Amino acid sequence: MDPTPIILGMVAGSMGTLAIQSLAQRKVKRALADAARTAPEAREQGLQRRETLDMHNRLAVLEEIVTDQPRRLEAEIDSLR
Numbered sequence: 001m002d003p004t005p006i007i008l009g010m011v012a013g014s015m016g017t018l019a020i021q022s023l024a025q026r027k028v029k030r031a032l033a034d035a036a037r038t039a040p041e042a043r044e045q046g047l048q049r050r051e052t053l054d055m056h057n058r059l060a061v062l063e064e065i066v067t068d069q070p071r072r073l074e075a076e077i078d079s080l081r
Contacts, residue, residue: 065073
Protein backbone atom coordinates (compact mmCIF):
# COMPACT_ATOMS: atom_id res chain seq x y z
CA MET A 1 0.00 0.00 0.00
CA ASP A 2 1.27 3.43 -0.99
CA PRO A 3 1.48 5.88 1.99
CA THR A 4 1.51 8.95 -0.29
CA PRO A 5 -2.28 9.66 -0.17
CA ILE A 6 -2.28 9.33 3.62
CA ILE A 7 0.67 11.69 3.99
CA LEU A 8 -0.86 14.19 1.55
CA GLY A 9 -4.15 14.03 3.43
CA MET A 10 -2.41 14.68 6.74
CA VAL A 11 -0.48 17.62 5.26
CA ALA A 12 -3.63 19.09 3.69
CA GLY A 13 -5.54 18.67 6.96
CA SER A 14 -2.76 20.30 8.96
CA MET A 15 -2.58 23.22 6.54
CA GLY A 16 -6.35 23.66 6.67
CA THR A 17 -6.28 23.64 10.47
CA LEU A 18 -3.48 26.23 10.53
CA ALA A 19 -5.35 28.43 8.06
CA ILE A 20 -8.52 28.29 10.16
CA GLN A 21 -6.56 29.12 13.33
CA SER A 22 -4.85 32.05 11.61
CA LEU A 23 -8.16 33.49 10.43
CA ALA A 24 -9.70 33.01 13.87
CA GLN A 25 -6.74 34.76 15.51
CA ARG A 26 -7.16 37.75 13.16
CA LYS A 27 -10.83 37.92 14.00
CA VAL A 28 -10.11 37.86 17.75
CA LYS A 29 -7.48 40.61 17.41
CA ARG A 30 -9.93 42.76 15.47
CA ALA A 31 -12.65 42.21 18.06
CA LEU A 32 -10.28 43.09 20.92
CA ALA A 33 -9.17 46.25 19.12
CA ASP A 34 -12.81 47.27 18.60
CA ALA A 35 -13.58 46.61 22.25
CA ALA A 36 -10.58 48.68 23.32
CA ARG A 37 -11.78 51.58 21.16
CA THR A 38 -15.34 51.51 22.50
CA ALA A 39 -14.45 50.97 26.18
CA PRO A 40 -13.32 54.58 26.82
CA GLU A 41 -16.45 55.86 25.10
CA ALA A 42 -18.63 53.70 27.34
CA ARG A 43 -16.78 54.93 30.44
CA GLU A 44 -17.22 58.53 29.31
CA GLN A 45 -20.94 57.97 28.78
CA GLY A 46 -21.22 56.47 32.25
CA LEU A 47 -19.47 59.48 33.77
CA GLN A 48 -21.74 61.84 31.88
CA ARG A 49 -24.83 59.96 33.10
CA ARG A 50 -23.62 60.17 36.71
CA GLU A 51 -22.89 63.88 36.37
CA THR A 52 -26.33 64.42 34.84
CA LEU A 53 -27.99 62.58 37.74
CA ASP A 54 -25.99 64.64 40.24
CA MET A 55 -27.05 67.82 38.49
CA HIS A 56 -30.71 66.73 38.56
CA ASN A 57 -30.45 66.01 42.28
CA ARG A 58 -28.84 69.38 42.97
CA LEU A 59 -31.45 71.12 40.84
CA ALA A 60 -34.21 69.39 42.80
CA VAL A 61 -32.71 70.67 46.06
CA LEU A 62 -32.42 74.19 44.66
CA GLU A 63 -36.02 74.10 43.43
CA GLU A 64 -37.15 72.99 46.86
CA ILE A 65 -35.24 75.83 48.48
CA VAL A 66 -36.60 78.42 46.06
CA THR A 67 -40.21 77.29 46.23
CA ASP A 68 -40.20 76.66 49.98
CA GLN A 69 -42.05 78.98 52.31
CA PRO A 70 -39.70 81.68 53.58
CA ARG A 71 -40.54 81.15 57.25
CA ARG A 72 -39.81 77.45 57.09
CA LEU A 73 -36.49 78.19 55.42
CA GLU A 74 -35.67 80.77 58.07
CA ALA A 75 -36.51 78.26 60.80
CA GLU A 76 -34.24 75.66 59.27
CA ILE A 77 -31.40 78.15 58.87
CA ASP A 78 -31.84 79.26 62.48
CA SER A 79 -31.83 75.66 63.68
CA LEU A 80 -28.50 75.13 61.92
CA ARG A 81 -26.92 78.08 63.76
